[in-house]
Amino acid sequence: GASIADLVIGQYVGTSLYCLLVLQNVREAQGDSPGFTPQVGTSVGLLLGLISMGMLIWFIHHVATAIQAPTIITEVSHDLEEAIDRLFPERMSEESENEVDAEQPDVLKQQTFQEILSSVGKNNVTVPSHKEGYIEGIDGGSLISLALELNGVVELMCKPGDYITKEQILARIWFQDATETDLAHQEQTESVCNTVHRVIIIGHRRTPRQDVSYAALELVEIAVRALSPGINDPFTAMTCVDRLGGAMGRFAERPKPAQIRRDSDSIPRVLVTSADDFADVLTGSFGMIREYGFSSTAVSLKMLEALSGIASHASRPDHLKTILQEAEALKSAFEDHHIVQTDRIKFQQAFLRLTEKLEPGLQTT
Secondary structure, eight states: OHHHHHHHHHHHHHHHHHHHHHHHTOBOOBTTBOOBOOHHHHHHHHHHHHHHHHHHHHHHHHHHHHTSHHHHHHHHHHHHHHHHHHHSOSOOOHHHHHHHHTOOOHHHHHHHHHHHHHHHOSOEEEEEOSSOEEEEEEOHHHHHHHHHHHTSEEEEOOOTTOEEOTTOEEEEEEOOOOOOSHHHHHHHHHHHHHHHHHHEEEESSOOSSSOHHHHHHHHHHHHHHHTSTTTOOHHHHHHHHHHHHHHHHHHHTSOOOOSEEEOTTOOEEEEEOOOOOHHHHHHHHHHHHHHHHTTOHHHHHHHHHHHHHHHHHOOSHHHHHHHHHHHHHHHHHHHHHOOOHHHHHHHHHHHHHHHHHHHHHHHTO
16 A cells, blocks of 8 residues: 555656656747747656556555455455464474473473573573563564573563563573672673663554564454444454454464573573463454454354354364353353344354364363
């Protein structure tokens, strides 16, 4: 959209400048001096004017198409799919699936973090934020390089998409303090803080570059606005649910990135304390649409259909459990609001089909 606008503006500016230059060479007849009109120049100017008029018509058509809901939904869904492919590039094979299923519980993960940090030492540098805003991106490679330089570990306390207030802790750097004086220690601390501030980009708004939740919430925002009483457009919301279901099905096939990032020698260097996963994105997106869309039978049935499609791609029991929990929450909200028996029967049939699809995977746990 922006490139087309730039092209049209450039065409108009270029045509205007060309016509002004040609106009300077047009002279009237004065006395013995004959008049002069550059025929080729005026012909080219006329041609450029016609081209500019055609480009204006093309631009108006493009804008009229670009602001339509289906076009916007398609572009936003592509952003979500690209974010998933960029942040979760590997598909889950059977081996990786078994490996992920064998992950330790959260308590043991926390103990593992503590063991890693205790092996480095008690000395650490706490890096506070120097401004407030949204985290737009984090350069993980630079954090690993920093940890290598200090022969320590970076404990990352934030993730892309978080809103950070001033002086909020961004990270802790654990390393053996080799400085001999307070001045040297202070200089080292300032150097570490400056490096982390360069690596963690804080801006005024969230971006889908490293924030898959925000990419999903852009679709949710369109759906929720469509379901508002002032607009009351369930068809747009249903289209958003379709796109969201397709993207989440792709997400369900991807393994969760490791929370312990290692260097080339497999030494732990960066500990990621929080990160968005499948459950966070699914409940955050479908939960918000459910909150505003449960009163619509068509939207509720479409959400069950989307959850069923996601279940076809999901293989991990925790993913299937999350899908079931979201479906049960939708069922509870729907049945509390709807009293028409026909609608309730349709919903119950769709819910039963979903649970039958989820049951084999849940029984293996």
